[in-house]
Amino acid sequence: MRTRLLSASLVCLTVLSPLDARAQHEGHPGMATDAKADTTSPHRLHLMAQAIPVLTRAENTAAGRDLTEGYLAQVVGMGSGRLFSGHLAVDVTLNGEGLTMRRGELSTGAFGEGFVDRRHPHTYLHELIASGIGAIGSLKYSGSAGRGFVPYGTDDPMMRPFEKYPINHHLSQILERGLLIGALRVGPAILEASTFGGEEPTSPSSWPRASRFGDSWSVRATALPTAGAELQASYASVQSPEQPGGFGLDQQKRSVSARFVSANGERYLLAEWARTDERDAGRDVAVFGYETALVEGAVTLGVVDLGLRLEQTERPEEERLSDPFRTPRPASDLSITGITRWRAATVAMAFPGATFGPLRGYPYVELERLAASPRAATDIFDAGQFYGRAPLWMASVGVRVRYGTMHARMGRYGVALPAGPPLHMLGVDSTRSSGHAQH
Amino acid sequence: MLSIEEESTSRTSFHPYRSTMRRSFLSLVLALAFGGACGGDSSTGPNSQVNSCPAAGTQSNAMTVLGCGNFKPKRVTGEISVRGTTAYTTTWNNGSPTSAFYVWDVSGNVPALVDSVRVDNASTLGDVVVTPDGKYLVLATEYSGGSIVIFSLDDPRKPQFVSRFTNAETNAGVHTAEVGTVNGKVYAFLSVDPGGGTPPRLVIVDITNPAAPQQVYSRVVGAPFVHDTFLRDGILFLGLWDGGVAIWDLGGAGLGGSPANPIDVGLLQTLNGHVHNIWWLKDPATGSARYAFIGEESPGKVGTSSSGDIHVVDVSNMASPQEVAFYTVPGAGTHNFSVDEQNGILYAAYYNGGVRAIDVRGDLGTCTSAQRSSPVNQAVQLCDLAKMGRELAVGLKDRSNAVYVWGVQYLDGFVYASDMLNGIWKLRAVSR
Numbered sequence: 113m114r115t116r117l118l119s120a121s122l123v124c125l126t127v128l129s130p131l132d133a134r135a136q137h138e139g140h141p142g143m144a145t146d147a148k149a150d151t152t153s154p155h156r157l158h159l160m161a162q163a164i165p166v167l168t169r170a171e172n173t174a175a176g177r178d179l180t181e182g183y184l185a186q187v188v189g190m191g192s193g194r195l196f197s198g199h200l201a202v203d204v205t206l207n208g209e210g211l212t213m214r215r216g217e218l219s220t221g222a223f224g225e226g227f228v229d230r231r232h233p234h235t236y237l238h239e240l241i242a243s244g245i246g247a248i249g250s251l252k253y254s255g256s257a258g259r260g261f262v263p264y265g266t267d268d269p270m271m272r273p274f275e276k277y278p279i280n281h282h283l284s285q286i287l288e289r290g291l292l293i294g295a296l297r298v299g300p301a302i303l304e305a306s307t308f309g310g311e312e313p314t315s316p317s318s319w320p321r322a323s324r325f326g327d328s329w330s331v332r333a334t335a336l337p338t339a340g341a342e343l344q345a346s347y348a349s350v351q352s353p354e355q356p357g358g359f360g361l362d363q364q365k366r367s368v369s370a371r372f373v374s375a376n377g378e379r380y381l382l383a384e385w386a387r388t389d390e391r392d393a394g395r396d397v398a399v400f401g402y403e404t405a406l407v408e409g410a411v412t413l414g415v416v417d418l419g420l421r422l423e424q425t426e427r428p429e430e431e432r433l434s435d436p437f438r439t440p441r442p443a444s445d446l447s448i449t450g451i452t453r454w455r456a457a458t459v460a461m462a463f464p465g466a467t468f469g470p471l472r473g474y475p476y477v478e479l480e481r482l483a484a485s486p487r488a489a490t491d492i493f494d495a496g497q498f499y500g501r502a503p504l505w506m507a508s509v510g511v512r513v514r515y516g517t518m519h520a521r522m523g524r525y526g527v528a529l530p531a532g533p534p535l536h537m538l539g540v541d542s543t544r545s546s547g548h549a550q551h
Numbered sequence: 552m553l554s555i556e557e558e559s560t561s562r563t564s565f566h567p568y569r570s571t572m573r574r575s576f577l578s579l580v581l582a583l584a585f586g587g588a589c590g591g592d593s594s595t596g597p598n599s600q601v602n603s604c605p606a607a608g609t610q611s612n613a614m615t616v617l618g619c620g621n622f623k624p625k626r627v628t629g630e631i632s633v634r635g636t637t638a639y640t641t642t643w644n645n646g647s648p649t650s651a652f653y654v655w656d657v658s659g660n661v662p663a664l665v666d667s668v669r670v671d672n673a674s675t676l677g678d679v680v681v682t683p684d685g686k687y688l689v690l691a692t693e694y695s696g697g698s699i700v701i702f703s704l705d706d707p708r709k710p711q712f713v714s715r716f717t718n719a720e721t722n723a724g725v726h727t728a729e730v731g732t733v734n735g736k737v738y739a740f741l742s743v744d745p746g747g748g749t750p751p752r753l754v755i756v757d758i759t760n761p762a763a764p765q766q767v768y769s770r771v772v773g774a775p776f777v778h779d780t781f782l783r784d785g786i787l788f789l790g791l792w793d794g795g796v797a798i799w800d801l802g803g804a805g806l807g808g809s810p811a812n813p814i815d816v817g818l819l820q821t822l823n824g825h826v827h828n829i830w831w832l833k834d835p836a837t838g839s840a841r842y843a844f845i846g847e848e849s850p851g852k853v854g855t856s857s858s859g860d861i862h863v864v865d866v867s868n869m870a871s872p873q874e875v876a877f878y879t880v881p882g883a884g885t886h887n888f889s890v891d892e893q894n895g896i897l898y899a900a901y902y903n904g905g906v907r908a909i910d911v912r913g914d915l916g917t918c919t920s921a922q923r924s925s926p927v928n929q930a931v932q933l934c935d936l937a938k939m940g941r942e943l944a945v946g947l948k949d950r951s952n953a954v955y956v957w958g959v960q961y962l963d964g965f966v967y968a969s970d971m972l973n974g975i976w977k978l979r980a981v982s983r
Contacts (some may be wrong), residue, residue, distance in 0.1 A: 394849070431675065
């Protein structure tokens with residue numbers, strides 16, 4: 113039934129997408145700028161459907177294995193609309209990864225929601241947020257409710273110019289939560305606060321638990337100093353994310369970042385730092401901490417786009433199941449087997465896209481080299497032995513197949529969504545955001 | 552039927568959680584130090600051992616180490632159970648569909664590995680116990696396909712598979728399985744993990760006929776886990792994590808309970824929760840059955856750190872148990888217990904804190920104000936067993952290497968410890 117509902121929903125989005133003709137881009141030769149995108153005024157309705165057939169080769173991944181796998185990743189249908197003269201905005205994203213890559217996407221270093229060295233599939237209902245928007249003089253305000261991204265950290269990696277997610281996904285974003293957000297904007301300053309349910313999804317069909325709603329909160333401050341530039345600092349207090357029924361370790365999360373996109377969308381830079389401290393609420397002590405620092409950038413050079421991502425992220429290690437890519441969910445106690453420090457360098461290259469009827473294809477390749485080492489010599493998890501002594505490599509080739517254009521951002525709602533220049537590189541052909549917070 | 556096979560004694564299976572380089576380096580060092588006692592990677596595999604233990608430092612109250620076995624095994628050591636001159640240790644976090652347990656000859660000072668037995672469809676064997684009559688060995692398996700596996704001990708050194716019990720209610724994984732006798736029947740008490748959308752639960756299985764185990768009771772308990780149980784005289788104690796410690800009548804409390812129909816007797820939320828294990832002491836010297844010792848398993852990083860205290864609960868009135876004292880080790884946390892009841896000494900596995908021997912005879916709830924302190928993040932003042940001078944000795948902290956002790960068992964003047972990092976240790980018990 114869920115499968116049929118999702119399929120029907122994706123079909124509906126596809127069928128309806130001609131309604132969005134004004135907002136669709138024809139694609140661009142190579143990764144060159146779609147000039148129209150930058151001048152498109154905020155639109156009432158925006159729809160997009162996407163899938164990425166990707167083939168990944170990982171050497172020395174979990175248990176020292178060499179694997180080659182292929183599947184459809186990032187199978188999403190996205191829609192957003194503005195009603196009542198822009199006073200009501202709705203954002204919806206359906207995700208089909210639970211059908212196309214249920215075992216997760218091979219991605220050495222990735223972790224979260226019971227997956228390790230694979231990125232977990234997202235929930236079928238990835239995002240459904242309604243935002244009421246208003247203004248009093250120069251003060252703009254919005255209130256958002258539904259399931260989606262907590263105002264914390266940086267944009268979802270799906271909206272960034274690399275197909276493989278960074279390792280720090282669960283340190284730098286909080287997603288798929290039932291939430292309530294209030295946002296204010298005055299000039300170049302944005303302030304958001306939210307309350308939400310702290311539990312992480314346990315499967316693609318997970319729904320937020322009503323009993324957990326409101327047990328966690330976050331705040332995020334954003335400054336837009338110049339066109340295309342954005343500074344962010346945020347804090348989140350998350351109760352028992354790993355134990356859906358509660359009683360697990362709580363998390364205190366901090367994030368700061370700086371982001372820049374050039375006016376033509378052909379230069380992009382993001383630098384972020386985040387830290388998650390896990391606390392034993394009963395004893396009121398911090399027990400584990402994980403830190404991440406990431407810099408990624410991309411540039412268009414002629415008909416080719418190039419991207420580079422450098423990352424250092426600390427990851428908790430947990431007992432693994434018979435399948436070395438899975439950990440017990442929920443875990444059977446509050447202990448971990450170690451903390452691994454990952455260093456990863458990713459190079460991405462995208463080539464000129466091609467049009468196939470209503471679809472647009474953006475071929476790309478990514479190459480990633482990783483290194484993992486234990487943070488403490490006595491940790492029982494020994495990354496060197498687990499992955500093997502040889503370098504850890506991943507290579508991916510794929511095509512972003514898309515109907516419509518991507519949303520400009522993912523993780524911001526209402527007046528917290530800046531109307532900066534959209535990205536046009538590495539297969540990210542986002543449209544300008546609907547400009548709830550025009551800069 | 553899932554196969555249970557003996558693990559080849561010559562097999563050196565790949566295990567991901569040990570550094571070959573570290574092992575080889577260790578082997579080299581030990582070989583140089585001890586005249587070639589071991590010479591290569593295979594010598595530290597699961598079926599071989601180093602008889603020379605790491606050197607001892609100076610520690611005034613150190614327990615005497617008699618020997619160690621299978622130092623730095625390839626598999627991570629879990630729980631231990633000893634009967635007579637044979638010990639059984641489980642392996643944990645095997646990262647594959649096959650786990651193994653080891654059989655040790657502990658008649659001498661140095662435990663000698665005599666066999667290893669594979670258990671399929673189990674990534675972890677978190678618990679092992681010998682039935683009270685010594686005839687059978689019961690192991691708990693995690694995760695998916697959670698079960699108990701029963702072996703005959705007709706030859707204690709060569710366990711033979713008898714049966715495996717699993718069903719939908721145990722499928723998420725059996726964390727521990729304790730065994731005891733009630734009204735002449737033998738029961739296993741299965742603490743089942745939450746998982747796959749199913750809640751944690753306690754399952755009681757009649758294993759009087761071990762070839763045909765029969766489930767007699769099941770109840771959803773624990774917040775969010777039930778980790779362990781302790782049965783004595785028809786009264787069952789349950790470690791319900793943040794749900795506290797519960798007491799059920801299975802026929803011993805006179806409330807009409809039975810294994811098929813347990814009756815709730817009492818419940819206590821111990822300070823800081825995380826109730827893992829229990830030992831209800833009956834002191835043969837004094838006749839006292841006043842105290843239960845509760846292990847708090849707070850967060851830890853296996854191999855490096857741990858946390859959690861021992862909570863002393865006065866169960867004179869089981870309907871209203873009261874916490875009266877505690878024992879804490881800064882920087883370390885407790886796990887399983889074993890008590891030399893004849894001498895009133897509790898031995899606690901303390902992970903990176905080694906083994907702790909604590910005097911538990913007498914009145915534990917009466918102390919001077921100077922002997923009181925507060926458990927971490929608590930305002931209430933309780934008797935502090937360490938301040939009361941009841942810590943008699945510390946084991947394995949005098950070694951030159953790190954330890955991470957999962958379980959202990961006292962037996963006939965000796966204390967056997969399972970060390971997740973190193974294998975098995977034999978220590979001399981503390982005397983009064």
